[in-house]
Amino acid sequence: MPDSSVPAVEVKALSKSFGSLRVLNDVNVTVPSGTTLCILGPSGSGKSTLLRCINLLETPDAGEVYLRGQRIGFADGVRQKEAQLWSTRARMGMVFQHFNLWPHLTVLGNVIESPMHVLRRSREESIAKAKALLEKVGVADKVQQFPHTLSGGQKQRVAIARALAMEPEVLLFDEPTSALDPEIVGEVLGVMRQLVREGMTMIVVTHEMAFAHEAADAIVFMDGGVVVETGPPDEFFTRPKTERARLFLQRYMR
């Protein structure tokens, strides 16, 4: 068991601009091991960029990111090159809004691809694990199908299995239900709730307020690239401290 006193993920004074647009401004976030953090906020508030800075798909302009107490993106104080970041990225699972499954591989192929070729696990081990994961997310009957034949909800559950197959230290979700029809959002959230119960460390960017309220251990509310408010979900949803959070909740909680 990892030392639980060290946070799984810690973000310190992170800033990021795209041209003259400041997308993140002095963002600080701490995610203890085994907890779920939901990041809420209006569109364009920098939520997704924060998530993408954590697994280094975007390079922050300033600030530090720690994974289990270890500063990432840097080795011996020197910023790592793109080619050296892979082993850090492999420690984090990512689930995308548009699933981003690999269309040329079957469902099973998608799930075993990274364990086999990035982690260099054996094919047998990868397949056994993948089948168990696909069973867990409820798409065990689709293993030999190609992604385009699946529904959105099935695709996203396969994407979650693909991320879990890497045995990640933290799972990052970038609006995992925003591209889904309302009636199938529930099947994806169901899988995510199960992961919460199992003590997975998760950072979830979402607009699903009910899910955030009931499943998160902490809420970070962002607006305009800054963390406006942070706290336990009960407090955030019942007694928001800031006017901006109140307005946001009024708009989303109808």
Add this chain to the structure above:
Amino acid sequence: MHDIRIVLEHYTDFLAGLENTLWLSAATLLLASVLGCIFAGLLLSPIAVVKRCTAILVDGLRCIPFLLLVYLIYYGLPQVGLRFDRWSAGLGALVLYHSAYIGEIVRGAWTNLSKDQIEAGRAFGFRGFLLFRRIVLPQLFFASAPLVGNQAIYIMKDTAFLEIITVPELTFAAASIQSTYFVPFASFLAAVLLYWIVTILIEQGVLRIERAADLRRA
């Protein structure tokens, strides 16, 4: 009937010609695919001058009749001291000419490739050549294979032009039989039928690739 009998009596000549046509086509398809991928990479180069020069070369090749390219290589280049035998000149012309077309096909497929799935690859720890080999290349293959398969038919038909530089392929074989025995109709018809059969076989292969690609569409 007499004409047909002459053609049938010389069927080994036709088969020898067909054999050369087939291996020339296959070698061209393979080599032009490799060179085409390189052209595609250069066409998408971030370096403007590389991109520009490759575009001029590729467009230039596609704008000239294939026969003229063969003339230029086989009869023209010896004047500047570059002499090739008929096989090298023929195969070289085929590869160069068709790699320009395949280069454009692959470039189009590459441009249309979803950036999201490549980013997913990076997010899962794929990098550099591993990312290209496991995530980019297979998608590139399935996106361009149906069009490259059609190109294979053009390649096969263009091998017939090599008759004029005396490469003994199928059309050359048919021409020699007809001129020796004066049986033009039967002789050329036999060649037509053989080209036709090969084209049908290629089309069947393309159809299979199309089905496989359709299953793997994004």
